[in-house]
Amino acid sequence: MNGESDEPARRRLSRAEAKARTRALLLDAAARVFARKGFTGASVEEIAETAGFSIGALYSNFGGKEALFLELLSHRQTDRIAEAAQTLDRHEPGTGEAAAELGRLLLDVADKDIDFAPLQAEFWLYAVRNPDVLDAMAANLRAPRQALEGVISTSLAQQGAPAEVSAEAVATVVAALFGGLVRQRRIDPASVPEELFGQALKWLFAGINAGTAPAATESE
Amino acid sequence: MNGESDEPARRRLSRAEAKARTRALLLDAAARVFARKGFTGASVEEIAETAGFSIGALYSNFGGKEALFLELLSHRQTDRIAEAAQTLDRHEPGTGEAAAELGRLLLDVADKDIDFAPLQAEFWLYAVRNPDVLDAMAANLRAPRQALEGVISTSLAQQGAPAEVSAEAVATVVAALFGGLVRQRRIDPASVPEELFGQALKWLFAGINAGTAPAATESE
DNA sequence: CTATTCAGATAGGGATCACTATGTCAAACC
DNA sequence: GGTTTGACATAGTGATCCCTATCTGAATAG
Numbered sequence: 146m147n148g149e150s151d152e153p154a155r156r157r158l159s160r161a162e163a164k165a166r167t168r169a170l171l172l173d174a175a176a177r178v179f180a181r182k183g184f185t186g187a188s189v190e191e192i193a194e195t196a197g198f199s200i201g202a203l204y205s206n207f208g209g210k211e212a213l214f215l216e217l218l219s220h221r222q223t224d225r226i227a228e229a230a231q232t233l234d235r236h237e238p239g240t241g242e243a244a245a246e247l248g249r250l251l252l253d254v255a256d257k258d259i260d261f262a263p264l265q266a267e268f269w270l271y272a273v274r275n276p277d278v279l280d281a282m283a284a285n286l287r288a289p290r291q292a293l294e295g296v297i298s299t300s301l302a303q304q305g306a307p308a309e310v311s312a313e314a315v316a317t318v319v320a321a322l323f324g325g326l327v328r329q330r331r332i333d334p335a336s337v338p339e340e341l342f343g344q345a346l347k348w349l350f351a352g353i354n355a356g357t358a359p360a361a362t363e364s365e
Numbered sequence: 366m367n368g369e370s371d372e373p374a375r376r377r378l379s380r381a382e383a384k385a386r387t388r389a390l391l392l393d394a395a396a397r398v399f400a401r402k403g404f405t406g407a408s409v410e411e412i413a414e415t416a417g418f419s420i421g422a423l424y425s426n427f428g429g430k431e432a433l434f435l436e437l438l439s440h441r442q443t444d445r446i447a448e449a450a451q452t453l454d455r456h457e458p459g460t461g462e463a464a465a466e467l468g469r470l471l472l473d474v475a476d477k478d479i480d481f482a483p484l485q486a487e488f489w490l491y492a493v494r495n496p497d498v499l500d501a502m503a504a505n506l507r508a509p510r511q512a513l514e515g516v517i518s519t520s521l522a523q524q525g526a527p528a529e530v531s532a533e534a535v536a537t538v539v540a541a542l543f544g545g546l547v548r549q550r551r552i553d554p555a556s557v558p559e560e561l562f563g564q565a566l567k568w569l570f571a572g573i574n575a576g577t578a579p580a581a582t583e584s585e
Numbered sequence: 586c587t588a589t590t591c592a593g594a595t596a597g598g599g600a601t602c603a604c605t606a607t608g609t610c611a612a613a614c615c
Numbered sequence: 616g617g618t619t620t621g622a623c624a625t626a627g628t629g630a631t632c633c634c635t636a637t638c639t640g641a642a643t644a645g
Contacts, residue, residue: 185406199624283553317556318565321549325541333503336537345538352572419594
């Protein structure tokens with residue numbers, strides 16, 4: 146956009162910089178307020194106030210409450226899944242290291258980032274209630290899901306898992322388990338100790354490999 | 366068609382019977398509307414109208430919108446978990462029969478009972494946002510969770526699983542996986558085929574049994 | 586049959602909400 | 616330096632919502 150912007154020491158923010166900053170602050174505030182009050186429960190006034198701006202600033206940067214929410218839905222949805230994929234990439238799954246690190250990740254998501262899970266739940270509810278948004282959401286999720294799938298596919302090959310085992314299926318199971326455990330931990334933390342997620346993954350991968358040799362009752 | 370329990374041949378409903386009927390109809394309508402619009406998004410007018418009554422009828426039977434919601438939260442929360450436990454009780458887990466039946470149960474919950482998962486999500490969000498309700502919800506979930514735990518405990522013993530494996534942990538994993546897969550199927554049905562839940566459980570239980578012999582790096 | 590009770594209907598009040606019209610002041614431009 | 620532009624603030628509007636006060640008519644009681 147700008148051709149001659151090489152000035153390092155700029156004390157005052159330019160117009161575009163200031164606008165970008167307010168946009169980002171409004172998005173952060175919106176994420177917090179939507180997570181705490183829900184989409185319908187959140188008011189644009191509270192969002193603007195939380196960000197330190199007025200309602201006018203919000204409507205100057207976004208089309209409205211729904212547009213602001215959809216912006217979050219599109220861009221803040223999938224960070225944590227990619228994180229899990231990277232963690233699995235660094236260590237081989239089925240080992241104690243990967244299990245321990247994934248346990249820590251689950252605690253981070255469930256306990257530290259307390260707005261994350263409720264916001265995801267709001268996204269899911271909104272998508273389920275608005276079919277057009279649902280398609281967009283499924284499309285957004287496909288990329289990080291495939292990243293996870295790739296990592297899992299590699300691991301399965303390394304471990305000598307049966308060829309019939311679909312990496313996509315395993316990725317879906319891992320993601321569903323992660324989300325389910327995060328939610329359960331918010332209700333009853335004691336029932337989801339730090340090691341549980343890693344332990345479950347150990348069981349899962351061990352079971353996949355164990356399925357190679359023995360004659361199963363079913364042929365699929 | 367008359368109830369033979371009390372007075373035979375009563376064509377008109379007594380006062381108490383009519384009131385109980387109205388209450389039940391209002392609760393059904395509330396479950397539908399809350400699931401489709403969310404707690405804040407649902408209006409008492411729409412709930413009353415859906416049930417075929419007026420706003421006055423609603424306030425004559427319940428303390429208000431929140432009381433109505435909490436009544437649902439307390440009584441309609443845990444039916445499906447108990448169902449899963451019964452299914453697991455009829456067949457041994459790890460077998461094809463149990464897997465197939467649980468797959469069918471998941472499809473029922475995800476596809477047929479389209480209001481179930483959104484309503485559960487609303488319950489979860491409300492509980493997360495209201496700590497006192499959260500405790501009550503955790504207490505409500507404990508009973509069916511222990512039923513599931515009991516079934517799993519028996520199965521683990523039958524299969525000769527390692528003694529260190531906690532039935533509570535496995536029950537938590539199974540429940541979290543179930544919920545996670547139901548939600549994922551609502552977003553992208555193709556990614557959660559009918560057999561996936563049963564397949565994942567097969568893997569899980571096979572992995573638990575496989576874990577008997579080898580020396581694990583961790584021990585707790 | 587008359588009186589009483591009460592489930593449910595109706596109407597309205599007070600508050601909140603999303604959004605808009607308009608104003609203001611500093612940055613960008615000539 | 617004067618003009619224009621545009622980011623953000625302020626005030627107001629119509630709609631909606633939860634809840635309450637009041638009313639009606641039928642089921643119960645005497």
